[in-house]
Amino acid sequence: MAQVFDRSSNALARASLVLTGLIVIALGVGLNELQRSPWVTRQGQRPDQPVPFSHKHHVEGLGLQCQYCHTSVEKSSYAGIPPTKTCINCHAQIWTNAELLQPVRHSWATGESINWIRIHDLPDYVYFNHQIHVNKGIGCASCHGRVDEMPLMYQQNSLQMEWCLNCHRNPSVNLRPTSEIYNMAWNGPSTGKPVWCAETAENGSANGGYVDGMRAPTAQAVSCTTTDPTGNNPNVAMLQQFTVGPASMSQAHSGTMGSPNATEGENQTVSDPPPASMPLPVSYHKFTSQAELGTYLTAQYHLRNANELSSCEVCHR
Numbered sequence: 001m002a003q004v005f006d007r008s009s010n011a012l013a014r015a016s017l018v019l020t021g022l023i024v025i026a027l028g029v030g031l032n033e034l035q036r037s038p039w040v041t042r043q044g045q046r047p048d049q050p051v052p053f054s055h056k057h058h059v060e061g062l063g064l065q066c067q068y069c070h071t072s073v074e075k076s077s078y079a080g081i082p083p084t085k086t087c088i089n090c091h092a093q094i095w096t097n098a099e100l101l102q103p104v105r106h107s108w109a110t111g112e113s114i115n116w117i118r119i120h121d122l123p124d125y126v127y128f129n130h131q132i133h134v135n136k137g138i139g140c141a142s143c144h145g146r147v148d149e150m151p152l153m154y155q156q157n158s159l160q161m162e163w164c165l166n167c168h169r170n171p172s173v174n175l176r177p178t179s180e181i182y183n184m185a186w187n188g189p190s191t192g193k194p195v196w197c198a199e200t201a202e203n204g205s206a207n208g209g210y211v212d213g214m215r216a217p218t219a220q221a222v223s224c225t226t227t228d229p230t231g232n233n234p235n236v237a238m239l240q241q242f243t244v245g246p247a248s249m250s251q252a253h254s255g256t257m258g259s260p261n262a263t264e265g266e267n268q269t270v271s272d273p274p275p276a277s278m279p280l281p282v283s284y285h286k287f288t289s290q291a292e293l294g295t296y297l298t299a300q301y302h303l304r305n306a307n308e309l310s311s312c313e314v315c316h317r
Contacts, residue, residue, distance in 0.1 A: 041158045047117045050103040052152060059148040059184070066140055066147075066182050077129040081116055084108050119155050120144065126315050136301045137175040141184045142167075148184040161315075168309040172294025175301070177224035188290035195293055196284040197224040199300065222300045229284050 038044050058064045067073060069082040084107040091101055107114045120143075122128055133143075140147065145156030157163055167174055177197065180186045189195035199222055287293040303309070 036158065036160070041155070041160060043155050043158050046152045046154045047119070049117055049152075050114050051100060054151045055147045055153055056149055056151045073130050074134050075131055077127070077131060079130050081118075084114060119153050120159060122159060128315070134181055135178065136303060137178055137181070137297050138171075139174075139176050139181050139183065139186060141186070142174045146184050164315065165310055168314070169306050171303060171309065172298050173290060175294045175297040177222060177297070179224060189287045189293050191288045193226065194286050194288045195224055195226055196229050196286050197222055197293070197296060197300075198229075198284045199223075222297065225284075 034040060059066075069086055070079040071082075072078060072080040084104060087101075087104045088108050091098075091104060095101055103114055106112070143157060143159075147153070176183075176186055176188065177195070187193075285296060287296065308314075
């Protein structure tokens, strides 16, 4: 019986299998790149808004705080889109006839909302809470970028799950003092620009962040500054001997920090603690890197560990 397939058919079959495999791999890589591309994530895109609002002009130029427009960012899961009344507070007095602001005047006159196009729009199955992030040391710029430098608002990061998980696995790289949450130019501590932080009580005294045995709110439990708190002041340096901890105070009373009877001024000894009316100075920790500061703030803010922060139930409700 005559041979149906030529001897070269074996080589052709092997080549077709290899080619099919390469096509499947290329298709997978292509689809993966597509779902990460700005065409899907809308990263970097600047949609046409009813009013070309410039964050650069209002934030960097005029110095408006984020909370003036986004009033619920510290107490709600949503940052909030400002109502027309917020715009009219200023534009009833300035630029009252500007053509660009016609949609604002129309909205104010008719009561119809301005149809803003949402830039940072997460899927409906994702639960994101602004309040917990802001009050646990995540700055606006960490997610939204340098908004104060954006003439037209755009989405700087992909906002995909991988991007969120990278932060949840190691949040310390993005943590900052709560006093710097709205500071868009914050770069973290460095050798040339260190940061000093300390736990403070609600009344400002050194009490490890506790008030009557209860921990103060996050925003008040930690105080940080970029200025040397001692200020090279010898009086402040001396008072630092009496800071934080019963051990230091017991040393003061036992006279181990100076002669118990050596007076300085009237009825005051070097080893005596400051009077009750004088608040105890705070013992500051100096940080010269973001890694050190982030580790410190992770503990002070009582963040959950990486496994807990990366669990599905954190974002999927």
